[in-house]
Amino acid sequence: MIKNAAEIEKMRVAGNLASKVLIMIEDYVKPGISTEELDRICHNYITKQLDCIPAPLNYRGFPKSICTSINHQVCHGIPDKRILKKQDIVNIDVTVIKDGYHGDTSKMFYVGKPSIQAKRLVELTYEALSIGIKTVKPGATIGDIGNNIQVFAEKNHCSVVREYCGHGIGKEFHEEPQILHYGKRGEGIELKEGMTFTIEPMINFGKKEVKLLPDNWTVVTKDHSLSAQWEHTILVTKSGFEVLTKRPEENI
């Protein structure tokens, strides 16, 4: 669970490369493009420009190189022929492997101009991620992260998805510990310098319940309400945290 200095350096490299994919794809996320096309562009960039492996491809049978989750889709959407249209919101989730180590990050994109509700949900979910990240320091617990995210989301009359969570990350895509986005202050294990994990809250505009579609991957809200998610890979440092997948536009 604790990474040494050499491993941390590799995690920094992998995290930074994952962030570059989200920066690159931004210009392509426009009305009229299919999610399959976004997958193709990311796949080529990851393999040819970055010389990385796209971790989702063939992971437990997942057929594509990125996840694309639109509107009421919560996570793990499979890129396909569906065409993005004005007012859609889409999460693109990228995980790359470089030199044996994983970097995992996702962001929300607006397709055209968003509705007022969609913008509110997307911004609030980013804020939930930021709040979670700012909780990270040695001695804080996993429950502290989850509690801070949950209290913030619910104060804003939105709900936190329970079935999926953040995760330790390193040589493996999903390692211990699980990082829940809800919970009680002081519960769970204490964070220690050198741990690397993701925080990736999924926040629904309506109720928290989700269901799995027959494709066995795509998760959607039961009540069909909009859902948003943002994800970063985080390192616990001596004094707090480092965001390994931070983009230049971000000040966290």
Ligand code: MF3
């Ligand atoms: N990137 C997702 C996560 O944040 C996992 C996707 S698994 C896949 O943990 F198989 F769907 F790619």
Ligand code: CO
């Ligand atoms: Co993740």
Ligand code: CO
């Ligand atoms: Co991810």
